[in-house]
Amino acid sequence: MSETTNDSPSEVLDRVVIRFAGDSGDGMQLTGDRFTASSALLGNALATFPDFPAEIRAPAGSLAGVSAFQVHISDHDISTAGDAPNVLVAMNPAALRANVALLPNGATIIVNEDAFDERNLAKAGYESNPLGDGSLSAFTVYEVPMTSITTEVTKDAGVKPRDAERSKNFFALGLISWLYTRPVEATQKWIEQRYADKPLVLEANRRAFMAGFHFGETVELFESNYEVRPAELEPGEYMNVTGNTATAWGLIAASVTSGLDLFLGTYPITPASDILHELSKHKNFGVRTFQAEDEISGIGSALGAAFGGALGVTTTSGPGMDLKAEMMGLAVSLELPLLIIDVQRGGPSTGLPTKTEQADLMLAMYGRHGESPVPIVAARTPAHCFEATLEAARLAVKYRTPVILLTDGYLANGTEPWRLPDVATLPVIEPNFATEPNHQEEDGSTRFWPYLRDPETLARPWAPPGLAGLEHRIGGLEKQDGTGNVVYDGANHEKMTRLRAAKVAGIARDIPPTEVDAQDGAEVLVIGWGSTYGAIAAGVQRIRARGLAVDQAHLTHLNPFPADLGAILSRYKRVLVPEVNTGQLSRLLRAEYLVDAVSFTQMQGVPFRAADMEAAIAAQFEHLNESAEELS
């Protein structure tokens, strides 16, 4: 694809993991993102993992300020952003220090040697220069004067030296693009469009990028460059998508297929804000985005919109979920459709705002006072956020209930190629508004009873204001089954409590059976939910490569569980539940099915590594063997 040719033949790799690391102000997210985009255009399978600090700009050169972007490209289907980088691009000593522990022996490190001065070394906490003291002897280190070359090539472009220096990330991008034979045209075009209104910056970035590319080509520093061929993906049209974009587009799709106006009430919070940003661009779909005064107003306004007949949505992350709890309880009582999207992050409290965790499952399940069951749907990959959002919307509208959709920071910012769906096959969501009175009095007069339920779904009629004869009042007080009138009668309260629970439990009849990736004779099942999907799949693959039979199941519906889940769990001798929390799903499975689920957990703000997953699964086989020996 690239027109720029290369004399030395390039070596073919099946996959590579590259980690770009630098100061928060160095533009590493952008560099990684552009590298990913050109890899996507080449047709590689890919997965990305942006890993950045919570501080917008921590002190330059400090460890706290290091921002990294990891991308895994491959010629075959992959499920994670990779355990260990094969290549680390470190723009300064802090970036090296913060990331070197992730590298396996033999990895390649490319450093910006200009940044390794005494001041930066001290800021990173190095007592001696790692480039000279032999501490990196396990790696292949390339020292490239990125800053000085960038300044040199841009100096007669009219940019000030201080500004010129800021283009060095494009130099790094050019160099890595050469090293992995990425086409340069797409990046050049992107630079031209992105900086069209800043001609000086455009020129500096363009020059830096090409200088990096030519540096690789002409300086005989690297023995060869590499090629990662296109992956064999299912035929179709693809785009590289983040979980937050897929979620936003899922909401638009739900609005389109239901014919309901979309209303998003939300308060900015990391890592959920990008859903608001994305939706606010698409007003020509009739989308209303409301940046509320707080989290409570975010969900409150969405509930008000739902009362008026719109598709009401609120988006947030952990701390916001705490604040929304009371309004969710009201939505349970009102029995109105409402979507609550929780992009989970590390907690408790402010916790790790930019790091991932899946510790809000119990909160979603039980985090409201009184008996207030809410269906829960979870996305497993960035692209799956689209489907999961549509499913959550479908359940909310059909069952007149708030639904919680769980994604997380890893899915929100991570990307993967998404095979674009055929719009004609998207699930149709039927609002089925009430159109007429539904109850006849003895005297023949007709009334509208807001809590007269559909006998099959137990959903109540949805009657937005505007129709004469259907005027009704609803509220947070307990209400009489049928009429909806306020009553404090104990027997009625118990009946209503059980009805609300039965309605949510009944959704089990309306969701697909548990999908098990099964092998003959497997005695071990690994079951997970959410963003652990990729890591579990990678671990399972590795175990199977050893010739062992292991099954994998991944849950999209967490409340209710699929109807067949109990029977499935009982088929296995060992059930392993990996989670990025202290074992929340495993506790639910134990409580629900009396299954001796084994919990495997980590909470380090990053996804599981495939190697750790492999070890945890392997341990289940050891356990099986031990118990077999004990028996014999």
Add this chain to the structure above:
Amino acid sequence: MTVTNEPVPVPLTTRKDWSSDQEVRWCPGCGDYSILAAVQMLMPELNVPLESTVFLSGIGCAARFPYYMNTYGMHSIHGRAPAIATGLATTRPDLDVWVVTGDGDALSIGGNHLIHALRRNVNITILLFNNQIYGLTKGQYSPTSEVAKVTKSTPFGSLEQPFNPLSLAIGAEATFVARTHDMDRKHMMETFRRAHAHRGASFVEIYQNCNVFNDGAFEQITGKENRSNMLVPLTHGEPIRFGEDGERGLVLRPDGTVEIVDVASVGVENLLVHDEHRDNPGLAFQLSHLARGPFEPTPIGVFRDVERPEYGEQMAEQIEAATERRGVGDFAKLLRSGSTWTVG
């Protein structure tokens, strides 16, 4: 979803049409009854359809209000009605959305939602029943209770400076601010009518007697025999005066404050002429602060009524403009709007 009203004349309704079948459960003698009556009597006069009218409330005695109106309604949670109303009013500009709230609901737990709904100028009509006490929880001081108030939760007197609801609303950039009281049905109906007619957020404070926990809180100014000397009616374009024979009035002093004077001593021509539409809120703020509490001459009526674009309308305009620019959203197109590639 938008409901278009057929161009047939709206059938005349009566108070009965607007009253629900639910038994009203406020304490006998509570001021809430007369406010409910005023609203139910006003509605037929407004000539609006029942089905396009929504009453929303939070928690408190006043919050039971929607149950008694035969319209669409929601009794929500404490303090949050303005937030819920914002979502409803912005998605359904065809509806008349009323928010009924109290001093605890609107000014304590829900203060944040109130001020933001006001500054955004969401098209809602807010009726704040101010009884200066917590009634539903049986008698604790509220954010409008006077300093040193002895209640169940403040046996040695409360320490807190109360809010002045109108000053707060004016400070929050409200475009319509008015005050009335539960002893004067005619004045209530006229004030509610004006609030309803205003496009944007309307804020009405109603002095309401809680005869169980704070009886007579406003007696000194709203009692029949005290009214003429203690209530200062505001009429747009008229000099502000009060008293049995209008013998007292307000003047604007050079330092910008407002003072009560004897009309005879200054001359009618020197009295302050009320101007609801004054863009600068300073004078309205002065008027709202004229009395230190309901024991001094207190202005009632419409303090401020200015025009500013309404929030939901502006949202709709942005949607219209975007649609004009880019055409009605086509999802298949959106899917392919980024950089895509084809496999196979």
